[in-house]
Amino acid sequence: MSWQVKPTTVGLLVIAGCFVVGVVGLYVEMTWLAPVACVAICWTIWWLRFGLVREMLQEGEAQRKQLAESHASLADAHARLRAAVVAHSRMGNELRQAHKLEAVGRLAAGVAHEINTPIQYVSDSLHFVRDAVVDLTALVEKYQAHFASGGSGLPKELHEAESAADLTYLLANVPRALDRAVDGIARVATIVRSMKQFAHPDRLEMEYADLNQAIESTLAIARNEYKYVADLLTDLGELPLVRCHLGDINQAILNSIVNAAQAIAVKNQGSNVKGRIVVKTRREDDHVRITVADTGTGIAELDRERIFEPFFTTKEVGQGTGQGLAIARAVVAEKHAGSISFESVLGKGTTFHIRLRIDGPPQAQQEAA
Numbered sequence: 006m007s008w009q010v011k012p013t014t015v016g017l018l019v020i021a022g023c024f025v026v027g028v029v030g031l032y033v034e035m036t037w038l039a040p041v042a043c044v045a046i047c048w049t050i051w052w053l054r055f056g057l058v059r060e061m062l063q064e065g066e067a068q069r070k071q072l073a074e075s076h077a078s079l080a081d082a083h084a085r086l087r088a089a090v091v092a093h094s095r096m097g098n099e100l101r102q103a104h105k106l107e108a109v110g111r112l113a114a115g116v117a118h119e120i121n122t123p124i125q126y127v128s129d130s131l132h133f134v135r136d137a138v139v140d141l142t143a144l145v146e147k148y149q150a151h152f153a154s155g156g157s158g159l160p161k162e163l164h165e166a167e168s169a170a171d172l173t174y175l176l177a178n179v180p181r182a183l184d185r186a187v188d189g190i191a192r193v194a195t196i197v198r199s200m201k202q203f204a205h206p207d208r209l210e211m212e213y214a215d216l217n218q219a220i221e222s223t224l225a226i227a228r229n230e231y232k233y234v235a236d237l238l239t240d241l242g243e244l245p246l247v248r249c250h251l252g253d254i255n256q257a258i259l260n261s262i263v264n265a266a267q268a269i270a271v272k273n274q275g276s277n278v279k280g281r282i283v284v285k286t287r288r289e290d291d292h293v294r295i296t297v298a299d300t301g302t303g304i305a306e307l308d309r310e311r312i313f314e315p316f317f318t319t320k321e322v323g324q325g326t327g328q329g330l331a332i333a334r335a336v337v338a339e340k341h342a343g344s345i346s347f348e349s350v351l352g353k354g355t356t357f358h359i360r361l362r363i364d365g366p367p368q369a370q371q372e373a374a
Contacts, residue, residue: 123189130182140170199225213246231266235280242287248365253336260329261297268301295359303351342366
């Protein structure tokens, strides 16, 4: 072990020693020691002054270096924290986008089925019209041949041709078939447009959007998820345009609808009874409220505190990832400064409430997010 003695300590010891020597000299009548001790004390004080200054400078330099190191360490920690926040934000965005793509993939089969049905009756209607046109063309050719030969009136052969072609039936049903085809094409166009709107990536900046239209689009592409287990009712009130990331809100609504359908399916499993899902929208001062209510199983008391936790699910293995409501809460509460809550009665159903600010989150919170 090495001992480090400061110059000031040595100086103080010298002064104390000189003082003792001077006192002892006076006591033993060696008076010449007193002046020598005084001179030694004065010289030591003079030397001590420079030692103190030097020590202060050294300590100041050491503190400056320590402060610089602390500042560098703090800056490094701040940079790491900022990088961690950016990485966390990016990971959250990637997770939400992955969940959206997962939802699109899950809905793809249902959307294909939804498109196939109207396409089928469009095809049937067009086949009927094609056959009708063949019959009508043959009849028109007979008309043309008859009148081209100078005939007048309708001979027996033309009446028989009209009966063979079932002209009355064709005239009544061809317009109906065309209407069915037009309706089917419109249905397909609605589904494709809804899918496009749902899967379209959000812009960096929030934009004002029609939430009622977004809800209708989401319900259109999710129809196959609930139509076999529940009747869906909508009560969409008059809403202003709401500033938001519409794709994220679509995802939160879809998650709520899918959860409602799955809860009803579990409750009514093994029976032909259908449940009910009700979607409502209302304006509340400077907020809008979206409500999704179902007649499913409800949420057990022990699960309610964990219902928004990532990876928590009450479904069987392979039927849920536990990300739906966690992402919905992150989107609504963290990204849009809104709120998502629920009311549930075990065995009777659950109602989810999503509240959003009409003008979006405050600017400071949006920048932080």
